[in-house]
Amino acid sequence: MELSRFVTIGQYIATESPVHRLDPRTKIGAVTLLMVVIFLVRDFTGYALLTAFLFGIVVLSRIPVSHVLRGLRPIVFLLAVTLILNVFFSGIEGGQVLFRLGPLVVTREAVVRAVFIGYRLIALVVATSLLTFTTSPVELTDGIERLLRPFRRIGVPAHELAMMMTIALRFIPTLLEETEKIIKAQMARGAEFERGNVFRRARALVPVLVPLFVSAFRRAEELALAMEARCYRGGEKRTRMKQLRFAPRDAFAMGVTVAASAIFALPFETWVAFLR
Amino acid sequence: MTPLIEVRNLTHVYNAGTPEAVTALREVNLTIGRGDFVAIVGGNGSGKSTLAKHFNALLLPSEGEVIVDGLNTRDRSAVWEIRQRVGMVFQNPDNQLVATLVEEDVAFGPENLGLPPDEIARRVQDTLAAVGMLEHRRREPHLLSGGQKQRVAIAGILAMRPQCLVLDEATTMLDPQGQREVLETIARLNAQGVTVIHITHAMEEAVHCRRVIALADGRIALDGPPAEVFRRAEDLKSLRLVLPPVPALAHRLRRDGLPLGQSILTIDHLEDELARLARQRLAPRSGSGEASETADGAH
Structure with missing residues (x-):
């Protein structure tokens, strides 16, 4: 049997959804922003909100949740190593000791940090695979080409x-x-x-x-x-059949992502203080 | 009206000036008219692919000249115009499709020409319909059969609105079904006015063309309508070219004493001829067997 006859290019899943219909540039921009935000979030509230946000996009995109989780399989090993290293060899001095294992001391702070780092990895993979699941390779390359176009002047091909x-x-x-x-x-x-x-x-x-x-x-x-x-x-003098066009929904999606990012990235206390 | 392609004293030498220099074409003179349907046949190393690559300036002559629609292929500023006019389909369908979607691939040529987007979209639609691949426009090329891929490649060339379509062994890697698809497509396009130059080593494919050019050792050995070229069985044999099945069968039968006509190319024609002979034999005044013997002797 020839496997390659059944291979589809990329990871694209053609379920029609509002997320699929977005301009690829919007999606690339939003995912890039989220990737930064994932590293800026510092507290549990932020992560909870981020999780809810990502889950909301998954539901909206009509991609089966099981499919998204399957995408995590390649990083299971990396995740395990990261968790173990961060729990046992955190290098955090002091803190609340949870238990000792021979010479190894496991502190509460170390566990919290390990969980954060592990979570960041998962969130990164989920966010990027949402992009590749909902954007066909053609749109993706088109989007990248057009996003990079302004940088041609400084030599980006x-x-x-x-x-x-x-x-x-x-x-x-x-x-x-x-x-x-x-x-x-x-x-x-x-x-x-x-x-x-x-x-x-x-x-x-x-x-x-x-x-x-x-x-x-x-x-x-x-x-x-x-x-x-x-x-x-x-690329000289070349035109393209497909033109990318920003629609109102792109402005809306980008607006929501920027607002959500701001909420996630700022510590919970800042918001509490601000709202008072 | 000027001819579409004019080849004057074309000589091509690969690796010229080095010890490995190989002369692929020797003083070829050739004129191809507009709307013609030409088959270029020849064995391996006869120079047919080299000749084809001169028609759209992929190769430039070592000596001599190639004029396409009044443009000299040596003129560097005319290269893109020439390539737009003379499109080329290659042997391996996998190695000439560029994009990951059928319609994107067909759009590739017109995009290179810098056409406006709606014009490209219109041409993609038209040409995919012309090769019968419109319903596959959103598919990925690797999921298509060989014949379908080759039809997409043809559509990609047609979308540039060329005057001439050169097929460089475009049927060689296909199964019989795929070959039939491609041959039917090019015959239809020719009927619509596109000049077709079909390069092949499958002699039976030359039968349906209007003109056959046989190359041997970089020279034109035979040139004429198929009926004329395939009559010269002995010449073809000395060029190490085989007759297509039907003319070969007719030739054998003629040699064995059947007084068949000289220009039998298709199975239908052969059938008619045989039916005619059978009727003659059944007719009261026989003795045609004697006549055929003498005819054979004379042959």
């Missing part, structure tokens, strides 16, 4: 970056398919990929990677020729 992303995305399934073919071809010649220790397995991949690279270079050359034949000459 906005168009080239976007083009490279598009081509990379376009060729992921093609190269996956090719990898499968090469693995099968090498297996037919007696290569073993599932036996032996890590090093042996890594070495077994060399006869897969070499032809894969050779063919990738050949593909690159042919693609370059085909692009030239289609009058490609870089």
Whole structure:
């Protein structure tokens, strides 16, 4: 069975929702802002509100919650290591001792900090995956290109970056398919990929990677020729079929995100004092 | 009216000036008229792909000249105009699609031409309809079959409104179904006025063209309507080109003594001819067998 026939490019989930319809630039901007805010929040109230906010977006975007949680799987290991290190080796002197484990002292402050750091990681992944779940790769690259365009003057190759992303995305399934073919071809010649220790397995991949690279270079050359034949000459004078347009809903979404960010980032006491 | 493409004394040498210099084309002279449907056939290394890449300035002549619609391919300022006029579809459908969505890929060419967005959208719509891929416009290219990918590639070229479509072995990597899809598409486009140059080593695909050019060793060996070119079975053999199945069968039958006509290209035509012969044989005054023997001897 060829796996690559079922691979979809990127993580995009095409559930129609208000979040999907937002301009990609709005979404990229909002997520960038939230990523900063995640590191600014200092108290439990802030995190509670942030969680509620993220959850609200998940519901609004009609992405199944289970799907969002599955996106956390790759960071489980990182999360565990971070938690353990921060709980046992926090380096916090003094504080309220919770328990001792041999030479290790676990304080309340250390646990709180570990939880905060772990939570930040989770929130980061949820926020960014919300972007990739609700924005197709095409919109994403378009958005990035247009956001970077003002920086062209200081030498940021906005168009080239976007083009490279598009081509990379376009060729992921093609190269996956090719990898499968090469693995099968090498297996037919007696290569073993599932036996032996890590090093042996890594070495077994060399006869897969070499032809894969050779063919990738050949593909690159042919693609370059085909692009030239289609009058490609870089970003100069190039127009785009799809125009991005800010709609009122984009202003609304951005406004809500900025307001929410301010609320999350300022300590609870400041608000209490302010409201008095 | 000036011809669309004019090739004068074209010689092309790869790696010129180095010990690995290879002469791919030798003094080729060729004129291709507007609206024509030309097949360029030849074995590996005959120079057919090299010739094709001269039609849109992907390669420049080592000697001689290529004039496209009055523009010399050596003129660097005319390169983009030439490429807009002569579009090219390549062999591997996977290596010429650029974007992650069918419609975005078709838009790639017109976007490079700097057209206004609504004009691009209109062309994408029209050309996808012209190749019968409109219902796939929102799909990702890797989920399409080979023939479908190649039709998308054709649409991507058509969207630049070229006068000429060059297919550089565009059917070679396809299965029979995909080949049929592409051949039907280009025949339809030709009927609508697009000049088509179909480069192939599948001789049977040349049968439906209006003109066949056989290349051998970088030279034009045969040039004419298919009926004329495929009549010269012995010449083709000496060029190490095989006859397409139907003309080959007709040739064999003729050699075995059946007085078949000379210009049989399609299976329908062969069927008619055989039916005609059968009727003659069944007719009272026979002896046509004798006649065919002498005809064969003369052949």
